[in-house]
Amino acid sequence: MNVNDILQNPDEHVRFAAYLDELGRVTDPDEVHLVSRVLTDPDQPMAQSAVLRHLDRRAAGLYPGPAYRGWVQAMTEATIDHPFLAQRLREWSLFRTVALKLPWxxxxxxxxxxxxxxxxxxxxxxxxxxxxxxxxxxxxxxxxxxxxxxxxxxx
Known part of the structure; x- marks a missing residue:
């Protein structure tokens, strides 16, 4: 299923589950586009909740490694118009700094x-x-x- 099909479903619970499924299977090159598309859903609290779960899942897996910096930069750009999501990414970066015992x-x-x-x-x-x-x-x-x-x- 693609995001355009998901957006056609009037049930936000179905869309939420479908977004989580799509975000869980997205490849790195398509991730920014998919996150941006999910955030076009008219039910913003639901869309942002789905993206938040995705960001938390991905950040938890990436923060200790070198790929984190590029990923967080790309996700920050994709979520720039969504203050709560941008804040969560900043906090993941602080968590990374503290966890890796870098200066904070x-x-x-x-x-x-x-x-x-x-x-x-x-x-x-x-x-x-x-x-x-x-x-x-x-x-x-x-x-x-x-x-x-x-x-x-x-x-």
């Missing part, structure tokens, strides 16, 4: 979303986890960071 700024982490803080609190960068155990935005984030630190000290 504590203020940037503290200004990030609950999603990124929680993901980082359960991660591997001790400096970031310690920061979040004390200054994470929510009690859940602080407790997750403290539990991560506690689990490490028991190991």
């Amino acid at each position: 700024q504590p203020d940037e982490m503290l200004a990030s979303s609950n999603w990124l803080q929680l993901k980082t609190a359960a991660g591997t960068n001790t400096e970031a986890i310690e920061l979040l155990s004390e200054a994470g935005r929510t009690k859940r984030i602080r407790n997750t960071a403290k539990a991560t630190l506690s689990h490490r000290s028991e190991s």
Whole structure:
């Protein structure tokens, strides 16, 4: 099924599932075009949700490797008119920086979303986890960071 066929279906649940299927099978050369096309759906919350799931899945697989930089640049261009998606890509880049133990700024982490803080609190960068155990935005984030630190000290 192609995106034009998907767009013809009036049921947003069917379109959402079809978009996820197409995004899950897209080849690298066609990915930017497909993401851009999905984002033309008139039901923007649904379309952006499908693309968000795709971005999260792809970023999780790519962030440790060298292909991440080119991919995130291409996806940033494809999502430039969608602030939430562009923000998620920026946060994946910060997560990558922290996870790979590259230089990062504590203020940037503290200004990030609950999603990124929680993901980082359960991660591997001790400096970031310690920061979040004390200054994470929510009690859940602080407790997750403290539990991560506690689990490490028991190991």
